[in-house]
Amino acid sequence: MGTDVQSFAVANLRRRPVLVETGGFVAGFDPGTTSPYINYATPLPGARPTARDVIELIEAFRVRDLKPRLEFAPDAAPAVEPALRAAGFTVEAVHAYLVCTPEGLAIPQGAAALPVVVPSTDEDYLAIDVTLSEAFAGEFAASPEGAARLRRVQEHGGAVRFVRAPDGGCAGGATCSAPA
Incomplete structure (x- = not known):
């Protein structure tokens, strides 16, 4: 793998x-x-x-x-x-691969599903970038460039999704790179 x-x-x-x-x-x-x-x-x-x-x-x-x-x-x-x-490099982190096959997918029962939305406006992409910045402790500030990067992911075969917050912003988001 x-x-x-x-x-x-x-x-x-x-x-x-x-x-x-x-x-x-x-x-x-x-x-x-x-x-x-x-x-x-x-x-x-x-x-x-x-x-x-x-x-x-x-x-x-x-x-x-x-x-x-x-x-x-x-x-x-x-x-x-x-x-x-x-050359002096050190290991920052080691990650395990997580794999889920269709046979192994376990969908929680009884949980209320929140609607997952595909962003469509500049405001949607900026709201997702703001939320991602917050999720990573503001290490990298949200910006128009960050929103444009998210839009490029979506437009070039990847996926950007989010859960809309009650105020219309973003309650949580995720991205997935295009298959290769």
Whole structure:
């Protein structure tokens, strides 16, 4: 499964407004934000980077005044982690893959379902961006650029959904990248 996840990560980053490919890495950047959760790199499956490759990757971040950061499935590129550690990188977090098959889907019984809405206006997208900013402790402020980023996800085959709050804003939202 790691190679499938890694192949998706590569395809997803290649959709970013600014793309840098160097030494077996793909880095995707969005000039509208400094968020490390949007501006990051990933290795190609099976990549075997040299020390020079890692230096070139770091430089791609440095010239944009961004923190070098990667997200990847280690089992899809086992030579990457040692090369990054040799350059001073540390592990920020390790996440497990969560998989739900149609046979395993368990829908809670008796819970009142809230209507999930597809955003359609600039105000909807901004309300979702405001809510996402709040959910992440305001680390990255909501902005017109953030709202435009959400709209691009929806318009390019991904999904953006939200639950409308009683005041017309957003009570909660989610995004899903386009399949790759």
